[in-house]
Amino acid sequence: MTDSLTEIWEQNIDRKSAKRRADIVLSQIRKYNPKAKKVLELGVGLGFVLSHFKNFEKFGLDLGKEYIKVAKRIVPDANLFVQSMHNFKIKEKFDVIFTTDECINEIRPYSNWIATFRRAHAHLNKNGLFILEMPTKLYLENHKKRIVKLEETPSGFIYDNTYVKGNRLSWDTVFFKKLKNGLYRVEKDNYDEFIYPVKKVNADLKKKFEILRTQYFNKKENVILVCKKR
Numbered sequence: 001m002t003d004s005l006t007e008i009w010e011q012n013i014d015r016k017s018a019k020r021r022a023d024i025v026l027s028q029i030r031k032y033n034p035k036a037k038k039v040l041e042l043g044v045g046l047g048f049v050l051s052h053f054k055n056f057e058k059f060g061l062d063l064g065k066e067y068i069k070v071a072k073r074i075v076p077d078a079n080l081f082v083q084s085m086h087n088f089k090i091k092e093k094f095d096v097i098f099t100t101d102e103c104i105n106e107i108r109p110y111s112n113w114i115a116t117f118r119r120a121h122a123h124l125n126k127n128g129l130f131i132l133e134m135p136t137k138l139y140l141e142n143h144k145k146r147i148v149k150l151e152e153t154p155s156g157f158i159y160d161n162t163y164v165k166g167n168r169l170s171w172d173t174v175f176f177k178k179l180k181n182g183l184y185r186v187e188k189d190n191y192d193e194f195i196y197p198v199k200k201v202n203a204d205l206k207k208k209f210e211i212l213r214t215q216y217f218n219k220k221e222n223v224i225l226v227c228k229k230r
């Protein structure tokens with residue numbers, strides 16, 4: 001990831017949907033661990049979700065150092081780290097560890113999902129929550145039928161193409177960044193996501209956690225799993 005791509009992502013980020021993602025996690029915390037004070041977000045990105053955790057001691061980590069640079073500005077009171085969620089080590093324990101919006105799906109191979117569950121477990125306080133939000137198989141199926149169009153965004157235009165092969169969803173994005181002189185600069189981004197059945201993920205989580213809730217939303221294209229440390 002380059003600084004200029006990060007700048008484009010920041011211009012285009014849908015702040016309302018970041019707030020919706022935060023609200024979904026916050027409502028689970030209110031229900032299942034209302035006394036929680038200290039939270040860690042895995043895959044904090046630019047920080048727009050974590051910024052809604054008012055009155056919490058906030059921590060976040062991300063693999064991308066350019067993202068963390070921006071997140072430090074968006075959530076100045078958070079403690080932020082450049083680390084991978086599958087092998088992170090922070091000298092703190094948390095009441096809640098959460099991840100939203102397909103972050104875990106960028107992890108490969110699947111054994112690193114299990115490593116992530118172990119790291120989360122090791123960093124949680126007694127009765128702490130691990131909250132995992134991810135897309136479902138239906139999301140993958142719907143992407144097979146998706147018609148991609150050139151769309152206007154705050155940074156210019158975007159052509160956000162996707163390909164599905166097996167359980168892999170590949171994003172192949174072309175940005176046409178509008179410059180001050182009225183011309184456009186082309187920037188490209190691409191990454192893969194891997195989508196696994198909810199049943200399989202739940203079965204692996206159960207080895208370390210009690211599953212308190214499996215809740216589908218977005219017309220069943222997404223699911224949130226609320227897990228309590230055993």
Ligand SMILES: C[S@@+](CC[C@H](N)C(=O)[O-])C[C@H]1O[C@@H](n2cnc3c(N)ncnc32)[C@H](O)[C@@H]1O
Nearest residue numbers: 043044045049062063064084085100101103106
């Ligand atoms: C789609 S963004 C989501 C950001 C934020 N959670 C949100 O909901 O707006 C996915 C983020 O996951 C991060 N990511 C991907 N693999 C990661 C890993 N192994 N460890 C930590 N972060 C990772 C990416 O760098 C990116 O910032």
